[in-house]
Amino acid sequence: MNSLSSVLEVTNLSVWFSERQVLSDIHLSLFPGELTVLIGHSGSGKSTLLQSINRLNEIFPVCRTQGEVQLCTERKKIRVYQSDVPLSEIRRRIGMVFQTPAVLPFSIFRNVAMPVRITLGYRGNVINERVEWALRQVSLWDEVKDRLHKNASTLSGGQQQRLCLARTLALEPDVLLLDEPTASLDFKSARKIEALLGELKTRYAILVVSHSLGQTLRVADRVCVIRDGRMVREMGKQELRNPAEFYRVIETYF
Amino acid sequence: MPVRRISNRVLSGFAWIASAGLCLTMLTLIGFLMKRGMTALNAKLFFDNVPWTAAVLGRQPVFDGIWPAVVGSFYLIVLASLIAVPLGMATGITLSEYASPNIRRWISLAVDILAGTPSIIMGLFGFTIILLLRKTLLPQARTCLLLSAVCIALLILPYIIRVTQNSLEAVLPHIRLIGPSCGFTQWQTICYLLLPLSSRGILSGVILGIGRAAEDTAVIMLTGVVAQAGIPQRLWDKFEAIPFHIYCVAAEYQSVRQLDAGFGSALILLAITGILFLAVTFLQRVVVTRYEILS
Ligand SMILES: Nc1ncnc2c1ncn2[C@@H]1O[C@H](COP(=O)(O)OP(=O)(O)OP(=O)(O)O)[C@@H](O)[C@H]1O
Numbered sequence A: 001m002n003s004l005s006s007v008l009e010v011t012n013l014s015v016w017f018s019e020r021q022v023l024s025d026i027h028l029s030l031f032p033g034e035l036t037v038l039i040g041h042s043g044s045g046k047s048t049l050l051q052s053i054n055r056l057n058e059i060f061p062v063c064r065t066q067g068e069v070q071l072c073t074e075r076k077k078i079r080v081y082q083s084d085v086p087l088s089e090i091r092r093r094i095g096m097v098f099q100t101p102a103v104l105p106f107s108i109f110r111n112v113a114m115p116v117r118i119t120l121g122y123r124g125n126v127i128n129e130r131v132e133w134a135l136r137q138v139s140l141w142d143e144v145k146d147r148l149h150k151n152a153s154t155l156s157g158g159q160q161q162r163l164c165l166a167r168t169l170a171l172e173p174d175v176l177l178l179d180e181p182t183a184s185l186d187f188k189s190a191r192k193i194e195a196l197l198g199e200l201k202t203r204y205a206i207l208v209v210s211h212s213l214g215q216t217l218r219v220a221d222r223v224c225v226i227r228d229g230r231m232v233r234e235m236g237k238q239e240l241r242n243p244a245e246f247y248r249v250i251e252t253y254f
Numbered sequence B: 001m002p003v004r005r006i007s008n009r010v011l012s013g014f015a016w017i018a019s020a021g022l023c024l025t026m027l028t029l030i031g032f033l034m035k036r037g038m039t040a041l042n043a044k045l046f047f048d049n050v051p052w053t054a055a056v057l058g059r060q061p062v063f064d065g066i067w068p069a070v071v072g073s074f075y076l077i078v079l080a081s082l083i084a085v086p087l088g089m090a091t092g093i094t095l096s097e098y099a100s101p102n103i104r105r106w107i108s109l110a111v112d113i114l115a116g117t118p119s120i121i122m123g124l125f126g127f128t129i130i131l132l133l134r135k136t137l138l139p140q141a142r143t144c145l146l147l148s149a150v151c152i153a154l155l156i157l158p159y160i161i162r163v164t165q166n167s168l169e170a171v172l173p174h175i176r177l178i179g180p181s182c183g184f185t186q187w188q189t190i191c192y193l194l195l196p197l198s199s200r201g202i203l204s205g206v207i208l209g210i211g212r213a214a215e216d217t218a219v220i221m222l223t224g225v226v227a228q229a230g231i232p233q234r235l236w237d238k239f240e241a242i243p244f245h246i247y248c249v250a251a252e253y254q255s256v257r258q259l260d261a262g263f264g265s266a267l268i269l270l271a272i273t274g275i276l277f278l279a280v281t282f283l284q285r286v287v288v289t290r291y292e293i294l295s
């Protein structure tokens, strides 16, 4: 695999919160059609890595970031940390779903529609079509089509998680960053999301944080292990074919 | 019985007594006002002997009724709110979303000082402004409705600032992050996410402000209220206001009936603020439903 075809490339990324270094010298590439899984113990910096890819960490005044992130879209290369492309567009192109399902306390419809209207500037019927499309993508449409105008907080945890994913998909991202999309889901809903990820990865480069090794084996094309803010091991397809080897590596590096 | 359980009982008992006491005081207050004021509540209290249509349409001046004071108070409150609410909200937004910690400290200090300023000082301030204007730019300047409204606005500004800031800061971090993660600019996040989510809190500040604006007498006495001013036609006219009217009645009454008319006016003042509360609440409802249901 050459770096030319990567959709997203993280080079030499370091992040500090106040004086504490949380990420050191991270290198990471995401490729089209591939699902990369990020694993590491709690507090190792996975969420921080995701949030520094779309510059969300900048919201915290104590955060300092160094290094480079490059997003390669069909037409242009965007250097995320030093580009003349507006930050809001960068963040839209790097779609992100949070660890805790964060639905807006608005209606289900509005949860998807409002960002579409504000960020993409769409109006009228286009919005309705886009909302339906996004909800179908995450196979939520049939469950909610009769109560689109009910408050989104009435949805179950898994439905909320999928709603958040739909909201992100509706914004036409190039890359998806998903922070534990199946945390707090029962295994059936989790399997549903895993199947969904399998479909989505044909269209988006995806980076998923996961705490489940079984899930990682099921969905990953590549696995990155992060420990105390350093990328300590990367595994490709071949290594993942052999579960015993995978577990041995995890034992050593986790 | 263990000490912890006893102290628990005592505390919760005290809390109950305090809330019951509050309700009782409220009821007594309103009941007393009702008892004394109700008898005085009639067209004569409002319009004296002028037919009410003529008075309301402004065709005939009312000299002995409280109608001009009702209108004056209403103008004053609305005007002061129109000045203070946008300014206060803007400052609150700046404090919570834009200001660096250092600047925030300074502005906060200023807001606290403003909040602690007695209203008589605010009145003196307005009065001094007029004196200054008379000596310099505007020799014909005098105290008036606009000046009172500005000074009252200064008085209620800190409530609105603080409450806006606090309710914005209370929006949970994971909700707050949704905006930027969807590609909103900071301003869009504030407009479409944070303000709708904190509208209820801000509303309570506005209500507090309205109450304060309705009640204050010290400021307006120094900045433009007079007895018998009639209904103000322009911003630079003198005006009447109910709290001032009540004050005059209480100071000069010669019969029980006159005093009762004062209590009646107090009821009217309560009614005006009540109506404004309802109006503001309704406005917030409309805004919020628009945000929650429609796209
Ligand atoms: N806003 C913040 N301010 C200060 N420190 C932070 C902040 N966010 C994260 N950290 C610190 O950065 C480190 C990494 O946190 P991060 O959330 O990235 O871990 P994680 O790998 O996602 O953990 P988990 O699996 O539990 O979600 C932690 O030690 C945390 O305390």
Ligand SMILES: [Mg+2]
Residues within 6 Å of the ligand: A046, A047, A048, A099, A179
């Ligand atoms: Mg995390």
